[in-house]
Amino acid sequence: MATSGKRAKPQRRAGRPSGDEKDLRRHLLDAALGQFARTGIAATSLRAIATEAGVTPAMLHYYFGDKARLLQAVIDERLLPSLAPLRAQLELAGNDPAALTEAFVRGISDVVASHPWLPPLWVREVLCEGGALREILFDRAVPGVPQLLAQRFAAAQANGRLNAALDPRLLVVSLVGLTLFPAAGAPIWRRAFDAEALGPGAMLEHTLALLGQGVGTTKRGEPA
Amino acid sequence: MATSGKRAKPQRRAGRPSGDEKDLRRHLLDAALGQFARTGIAATSLRAIATEAGVTPAMLHYYFGDKARLLQAVIDERLLPSLAPLRAQLELAGNDPAALTEAFVRGISDVVASHPWLPPLWVREVLCEGGALREILFDRAVPGVPQLLAQRFAAAQANGRLNAALDPRLLVVSLVGLTLFPAAGAPIWRRAFDAEALGPGAMLEHTLALLGQGVGTTKRGEPA
């Protein structure tokens, strides 16, 4: 029977640089996340991830199989959990749009503060690239939040204070994306904004003002 | 002296598929532009461009040398000229902000109508990627427009109707970018927007409303 068929959990290797307690799998995921966020998913090589982790590329295959599954693990185990506090903040807020947006600001700030790699990853992969990550992040991570927001903003929409044509998912994407932009996102925004004059929430304030003012329905040739 | 030192200009080859009048160089630039816009600059291979053009990859080297110079040629000969009508529209507009924005909408619409490859390229490379194209497009193509807009919007800013902290270049980037988003830009916006309900100018209307409402100066800890 040998080892009784059950595999021993991975033990810490003696020679690992910083002998912290978290196991290597977590360490690899962090390295991958950092590279993905900084360089973009398509542009990061497994070699770069392995090098950053102080490990051989074959380790990534050992733990995750291939790049797709590595990405999947990064999403499941690091990305999606990081968005939970945001949702929690929204759950606590009432139905008042003002309180909701306030909670949104606070939730985003918390998430970004504890997960600094989120902004570039979000901006690059969700807002711009069309790969699988967008599908996953948009359809699996965000759905909880937009449903919530849709409920809460329903009153405001009925009042005509929000553009009825706006998809609630767009609301979330827009708010999150625009909030993250000045922080660490697209270089164009980093350049255009004066970081000293404009805090990371300024763009969000603008957006909220836009949404809150109620632009009204579109003046285009509405078909129906 | 043989051929008197002067080279004969490239003649149309007999075997070229569609024997249209424009020479092959133009044809190659169009193929490259299409691939760049659709796939992104870094992700498009010269082989893909050559295949789309119905040509061998070596032709790209023959005409342009390497990928960097091909990109340069695309920018100089196809991208930058395409933005000229926009500037012309703005030149015609007066100093009234309303007329200016109206001209901006019309100018953008015209540009997009005649150059459908511009939106994805703009969104992907200028707004998101940090490569050389951003430098080129932002520092060489846009400068004329923001200066113009800065002059024209000066009155509005003095009135406090525009956020004084906004870099005029950001204004242009934001307006152009957001205008282009729903048209053919980031997939996330394509999905979130209902194309039937929201015309291509709706997002711009939102932005203009945002800018026009005058969100006021930032409420952050201003250093000075």
Next chain:
DNA sequence: ATAAATTAATTCATCGTTTAATTATTTGCA
């Protein structure tokens, strides 16, 4: 000693680029 953990080395594919050969077009000259 045995199985897990890790590495070194290899394979296959693709990309940018280059070189040499091939086809087409022009040109010089009788």
Next chain:
DNA sequence: TGCAAATAATTAAACGATGAATTAATTTAT
């Protein structure tokens, strides 16, 4: 005008680099 030499245009093939993925060997812990 005709016909060959010269030159431009185009292709085919290959090189070197890099990346993902795999395999086999080696180390480490129990």
